[in-house]
Amino acid sequence: MKTATTPLDLRDPRTLDEALAILAEDGPRTPIAGCTDVFVNLHFGTTPARRFLNLWALDELRGITADGALRIGALTTYTELIRSDAVNEWLPALVAASREVGGAQIQNRGTLAGNIANGSPAGDSLPVLAAAEAIxxxxSASGERRVPLTELYTGYRATVIRADELIVAVEVPRVEGRQWFRKVGTRAAQAISKVVMAGVRGPAPRIAFGSVAATVVRAPATERxxxxxxxxxDAHTVLSAEIRPIDDVRSTAEYRLRVAGNLLRQWWAETS
Ligand SMILES: Cc1cc2nc3c(=O)[nH]c(=O)nc-3n(C[C@H](O)[C@H](O)[C@H](O)COP(=O)(O)OP(=O)(O)OC[C@H]3O[C@@H](n4cnc5c(N)ncnc54)[C@H](O)[C@@H]3O)c2cc1C
Structure with missing residues (x-):
């Protein structure tokens, strides 16, 4: 059943300091950025959240810089990622992933931090960020900490982000090697992935998968x-034992395992 919106409590800070002070003194509150995930949950009545914090006006969370590392502000939308010269140069796999998210409306409104904090194992940006060793x-009002994306998730949609913290940015060190991204879904647009993979073919090959476990995963034994x-x-054999996809409404474990192996081989062939 739809959540009635009139009783919902929304705070609308104008600066990041104000937002962090609200979380510290008047929390807990659910942050909202583009609201593309949150609104779906309100529409279907599947979120218990009633108190929200609107981040959209916080320009300090916008912008992309590339100076030693690529730094992407939390509120950066997929459209901004696609159009950014710096992201095209430093992290083309994230541009490829952004092009496959939803349709134009979602790309205009959905943000990178929203995808990360939402924590869906099918989130398209997550394998790219995991393979790129993003931070x-x-x-929070009491300081800043930096968490590798691969250590952010503790289980299905569960993260180490505290109730008084916001994601302010994502930093990606220079990636050594050729980047690659593929999403396999029911159709090209507006489809959640059945399996999604990102790879870096460099001196230390790195691969990450979405939709094959409760969280995005790297495959360290296969990489080794x-x-x-x-x-x-040999790598395909090891991967088959390393990931344990599940059956769900979108696909079967058997299909996902087969597709993951096919993607591994495709990545290797296309980046040789
Ligand atoms: C029609 C449709 C199609 C979609 N297609 C795709 C797809 O193909 N691939 C895909 O990966 N996703 C898809 N999505 C999901 C969604 O659009 C993305 O996950 C998007 O990146 C969410 O960003 P947002 O800014 O809208 O997040 P919001 O909905 O505002 O927030 C999502 C979560 O992140 C938290 N949050 C947001 N910003 C911050 C922050 N700075 N710090 C801490 N927490 C924060 C919120 O509290 C909430 O829990 C789709 C959604 C819809 C409705």
Missing amino acids: VVLR VLADGGSID
Whole structure:
């Protein structure tokens, strides 16, 4: 059943300091950015949240810089990622992933931090950020901490982000090697992935998958086979034991395992 919106409590800060003070003194509140995930949950009545914090006016959370590392503000939308020269140069796999998110409306409104904090194992940006060894920058009224994306998730849609913290940015070190991204879904647009993979073909090959576990995952044993000069057949065998996809409404475990293996091989062939 739809959540009635009139009794909902919304605070509308104008600065990041104000937002963090509200979370510290008048929390807990659910942050909203583009609201593309939150609104779906309100529409279907699947969120218990009644108190919200609107981040949209916080220009300090916007902007992309590339100086030593690529730094992407939390409120950066997919459209901004696609149009950014810096992201196209430093992290083209994130541009590829952004092009596959929803349709134009979602790309105009949905944000990178929203995708990260929402924590869906099917989130399209997450395998790219995991393979690129991205750092999530969290800030509260009492300070800042930096958490590798691969350590952010503790389980299905569960993160280490505290109730008084916001994601303020994502930082990505220079990626050594060729980047690659593929999403396999029911159709090209407006489809949640059945399996999504990002890879970096460099001196230390790195691969990450979405939709094959409760969280986005790297595949370190498979990476090690390839780093040690093993064949793609050996890597495929190791991957089959390393990931444990599940059956759900979107696909079966068997199909996902097969697709993940196919993607691994496709990545290796296309980046050789
Ligand atoms: C029609 C449709 C199609 C979609 N297609 C795709 C798709 O193809 N691929 C995909 O990955 N996703 C898809 N999504 C999901 C969604 O659009 C993305 O996850 C998007 O990036 C969410 O960003 P947002 O700014 O709208 O987040 P919001 O809805 O505002 O927030 C999402 C979550 O993040 C939290 N949050 C937001 N910003 C911050 C912050 N700075 N700090 C801490 N917490 C924060 C919120 O509290 C909430 O829990 C789709 C959604 C819809 C409605």
